[in-house]
Amino acid sequence: MNITRYARIENSPRPREIVLLKAFPCQWGRCSFCDYIHDNSADESEMNSTNAGVLRQVTGDLKALQVINSGSCFEIPAASLQLIKETVQRCQVQQLYFEAHWSYRHRLDEMRRFFGLPIIFITGVETFDDHFRNQVLKKGMIYRDIAEIRQYFASVCLMIGMQGQTREMISNDVKIAIENFDYVTINLFVDNSTGIKADLELQAWFKCEFAWLQQHEKVDILFENTDFGVGAAIQS
């Protein structure tokens, strides 16, 4: 599979470079809609060598770097984390963005201490509907209230347009995300190799009803999973 691993997100309220690194398998690994984990590996030297090549492309001219892997930042090999650190120092990056599953919420400060830089942590909530998130999507994210999420994560991802979701659920998700978080990434679900299927009618409704989100200062919308410029077209 041909995977693009470096891109620049310039048409965003928060311009930044983005790298998709290789990492160990997602520790949670049970989300029913996810087959990103096909990019995971156990070959540490191969991962570090791939990641070194990707990180060499970072210039720092946007002063912000988002690092994603098919999992959480805690699954990136230690030598690659060190390479990220050297890269941000060399390029004078001032703001990092990392992703982490809810189960890592108590460890986020480890990364802040290691990098010595402001880090915005992003977590994939997908939906605030507890039943759909945990029973259907198997997200493994149980929280007391929204304030508990906000305590750890300034930024959330929502997944929109899967069979079983409703217009009410989506409207509620968007409202909660915008009212409570600094940044929101909205992904329209694209069919992949899992049993979760896209609801194209719901997505068409969303694009029309929420067209205004494309201009919202907090929001990045990905109509395709490669819209940030990294990744590969999904094989369903």
Ligand code: SF4
């Ligand atoms: S936590 Fe992320 S990478 Fe892991 S299974 Fe869920 S969606 Fe996939």
